[in-house]
Amino acid sequence: MTQAIVVEGLRKKFGPREVLHGLDFAVESGTVFGVIGPNGAGKTTTMRCLLDIIRPSAGSISVLGQDPRQAGTALRRRIGYLPGELHLENRTTGRRVLEHFAAISGPVDPQHVKQLAERLDLDLDRQTRKLSKGNKQKLGLLQAFMHKPELLVLDEPTSGLDPLVQQVFHAMVREAVDDGATVFLSSHVLSEVQQAADAVAILRDGEIVTVSTVEELRTAAVRQLRFNSTGTEPHDVGALLARVPGVANVAVRELKADGHTAGTVEAVATLSGHVQPLVQELAKLNLTDLVLEEPDLEEAVLTLYAGQPPRLGQSTENGQSAGNGRTPGRHTEGAHRA
Structure with missing residues (x-):
């Protein structure tokens, strides 16, 4: 060309x-x-x-x-x-x-x-x-x-x-x-x-x-990730996310209902990079909710500006x-x- x-x-x-x-x-x-x-x-x-x-x-x-x-x-x-x-x-x-x-x-x-x-x-x-x-x-x-x-x-x-x-x-x-x-x-x-x-x-x-x-x-922009899963301990979810390239700012907690453990783990994190490795790891969990936001290109560009x-x-x-x-x-x- x-x-x-x-x-x-x-x-x-x-x-x-x-x-x-x-x-x-x-x-x-x-x-x-x-x-x-x-x-x-x-x-x-x-x-x-x-x-x-x-x-x-x-x-x-x-x-x-x-x-x-x-x-x-x-x-x-x-x-x-x-x-x-x-x-x-x-x-x-x-x-x-x-x-x-x-x-x-x-x-x-x-x-x-x-x-x-x-x-x-x-x-x-x-x-x-x-x-x-x-x-x-x-x-x-x-x-x-x-x-x-x-x-x-x-x-x-x-x-x-x-x-x-x-x-x-x-x-x-x-x-x-x-x-x-x-x-x-x-x-x-x-x-x-x-x-x-x-x-x-x-x-x-x-x-x-x-x-x-x-x-x-x-691809380089940061996505916000949030999901809920059952049947898994919080530290296991955290270890799973640690294996995914580009995942950062991980916070994992066990949800409770009426003062008793509900058996649900909630995780929030950020993802920069490709989605496929994340999907492969999340497939190992019993997910009840999953939100992966569209990447914020404005934020990515502002980061480059700064x-x-x-x-x-x-x-x-x-x-x-x-x-x-x-x-x-x-x-x-x-x-x-x-």
Whole structure:
């Protein structure tokens, strides 16, 4: 499989402050790659480097097989971009905004634009100044998707969208990928990336903590376990759980009823890792109740976020980039300033 994006040793400084610390990652063509991290982690700065809106201080970037610093507008026309902060001209309509972008990105099928607007329930003839935040976000999504780009770069794409429209967005992403496109999206909300992405990079303080699939994150996440069994002594249940890889925080007690032993042992524990070894051991018990909760991916990611102390002098991404970006190219400029 070819790689749509390859980043090696990416560093970015704003003055003396380095905000990206040698990022390395690759995005396979025809996949959805999600970058998740708290605000200020470096997500937007990374995207702007990919699009040559700002120039990296060190490292190399390949986007659709080209160096974005050398490729110019021909490469940008192959990309659909939704910035994290979408600014729209107030004295125009959504339709005129899209006509402007169509003139920049190349031929756009009017019927395709109409279909997307209907799916997103967006009135293109309303003044942009009268649009709600959610409808402005819909307009931003429409301009990113409308020319059927090979690569979609979407910064916090569901911000301001209601749950029903979020589902429409996820359907649009899958359809684009089915047609051969690659999607690179960022979010600070794990559930969004979990639903859309094939691979996930966790970014913290300008560094990639890990790159994995959602399933790998799920496997590594902690599950809460609780069960009741009969006919077994508490110490035997504890010994059984001690043999299961990934089981921790075990607490076992014998339940009592009306002051007399009820003959039931209750056990609670946590599980990180695969379920099968646990199931094999629990099959040896006479279970009367069993609860194994869905892994808490939010907690797993937060644990990765907290793996290192923050760097001194860390600033937010808005603070990093204010007044430091170079003049963007034609397509990304329109999307960024729209």
